[in-house]
Amino acid sequence: MLNEKRYIEVKNVFAEHGVELTESDIRLYADVFEIIAHYVNDKLTTREIMEAYDFLSDVILNRRPDIKVHVEKSEKIKLQVALMDKIPFIGNKLDLEEKTTFAFCIYLGECVRIYDEENDTMTNGIVLFKSVESIGQEFENYKSINPTMFGCVIDNTANESRKDFGYSKSNPVLTKTIGEAYNYLSRLVYEGGSITYTRIGSVSGGNGYILDMYKITVTKSILFFRKSMDYTIYIDSYANSTSTKAPKPFILK
Numbered sequence: 001m002l003n004e005k006r007y008i009e010v011k012n013v014f015a016e017h018g019v020e021l022t023e024s025d026i027r028l029y030a031d032v033f034e035i036i037a038h039y040v041n042d043k044l045t046t047r048e049i050m051e052a053y054d055f056l057s058d059v060i061l062n063r064r065p066d067i068k069v070h071v072e073k074s075e076k077i078k079l080q081v082a083l084m085d086k087i088p089f090i091g092n093k094l095d096l097e098e099k100t101t102f103a104f105c106i107y108l109g110e111c112v113r114i115y116d117e118e119n120d121t122m123t124n125g126i127v128l129f130k131s132v133e134s135i136g137q138e139f140e141n142y143k144s145i146n147p148t149m150f151g152c153v154i155d156n157t158a159n160e161s162r163k164d165f166g167y168s169k170s171n172p173v174l175t176k177t178i179g180e181a182y183n184y185l186s187r188l189v190y191e192g193g194s195i196t197y198t199r200i201g202s203v204s205g206g207n208g209y210i211l212d213m214y215k216i217t218v219t220k221s222i223l224f225f226r227k228s229m230d231y232t233i234y235i236d237s238y239a240n241s242t243s244t245k246a247p248k249p250f251i252l253k
Contacts, residue, residue: 006034009046030144031171032109032129033190039096039132048089055087056103057082057110058086067178071210076111077103077149079210082238100150104139105129154239162221166233166247169203175246181237185214188250193220193229200232211236216250 007030014021014029021029033049044052045158058064060076071079080103084090094102112125129135143150159171175181185197197216204210211234218229233247246252 003034006030006037006046008118010050013050014136015046025175027127028126030064032105032126033082035129035135036102036105039105039135040098041099043093052084052090052102053106053109056106059083060107061110067130072204074146074206075210077107079238082210085240086238087182101139104142104150104176104205105135108138108142110134160243163248165245166235167231169211169234172234172236172252173243174236175242176239178212178237180242184235184242185216187253188216188246189253190250191220191248192217193218195219203234210238211245 008032009026010033011026014026017136030063033046033053035050036053037044037123038047040049055064060069060071060080076099081099084094085092092098100168108128109126110124112128114124114125114127115139116121124178128138159165162171164171173181173184175184186197188197195216195218197214202210202215213236214233216231216233218231220229231247244252
C-alpha cells in the first residue's frame, strides 16, 4: 500500500533529524503515516504528522523530562487528544474524531506489544499497520472492548467561588500548560506561613481529562514551635484558561 511520495518525504525528515533506520523500517513508518494521513483526511502534511507523532509518543511513554505527566494506559489516548489542542499546527484543524483516531494510531503503534512467533521476539504495534481497513478494524475492536479509552476530552470549567475549588476532582484549578501550573503554584501565598509544593501524581478527573495532584505544605512558626499543614489540590493543566483565584485559605499574588 506504500505511497512512494510519502516514503520519500518520511525518509527525508528522518535524515534531517539524523535518525538512522533500515529501508524496511522507513517503509514501515511510511505506511503508518500514510494510514494516519487517511484518518485525518489529509489535513496535515507528512512532516506535521511525524512531528506530532514524535512529540505525543514521547509524552505518553514518559520520554519528555520537561513534561512530567504519568497516566494509566487507559488514559493515554485521552491525554493525547487534550495535548493536540496545544500543538500549533493542529489546534482546531482536526475535529474530535480525527484527533481520537490519530491518538489511537500512536497508542497502537507505540504502547501495544506484539509477539512474533516466528522470531520468538516482542515488537511494537507498528507491524499491525498493513492497511487502512486493518487499522479501522483494530479501532472498532478496541472501542467495543474498552470504550472508556475513547471518552472525549472536555474542557473543565472551574467554579472559583465554591469551597471545594482546587480540592475536588470535579472543580480543579485550571491552567493552560504544565509550565503555567508551576507558575500558578509559585504565586500561592499563605498569610503568616511559608509554602512548599510537590507533584504527587496524576489521576483521571472523569469525562476524559487528566488532573495533576500537588501536595502543598504550609509551615508556620508559633513561638518556639513550627507547625506544618498539608493540602492536596488538583490542577487541570490542559484547560483553555488559567484560574485567577487561589483555593482557600491561600491567596494568589
